[in-house]
Amino acid sequence: MQSSSDSLTPVIFVVYSQKVIASFRNKGLEALYFTGKTRRIGAEYVRKCVRILQALEVATQPQDMNIVGYRFQGLHGSPRRWSVRVTGSYRITFGWTGDHAQDVDFEDDH
DSSP states (O other): OGGGOOOOOOOOOOOOOOOOOBSSSSSHHHHHHHOOOOOSSSSSHHEEEEHHHHHHHHSSSGGHHHHHHHOEEOOOOSEEEEEEEEEETEEEEEEEEETTEEEEEEEEOO
């Protein structure tokens, strides 16, 4: 048996996170990121887009997106951008500044 001196002490932790995705080019991805739903991206792509956005959220550098199945690749041009495959010809592309992904876009690469 527990005595009153062995009672549980409540502990409160403040949990917060800083958003790593700084900006969006595609309004559909932005809506999906902030609300969890969108009508601007086809339903067949939403699940994979959510997984990619979640991975971007915890990434600390672009190379963190080099995950099996994402077909991560650097793109040519300036400013520097990267892409990961959603499906078929659709990709999510993004730039990187400091600790933040920026200008995240949903593109058809054909």
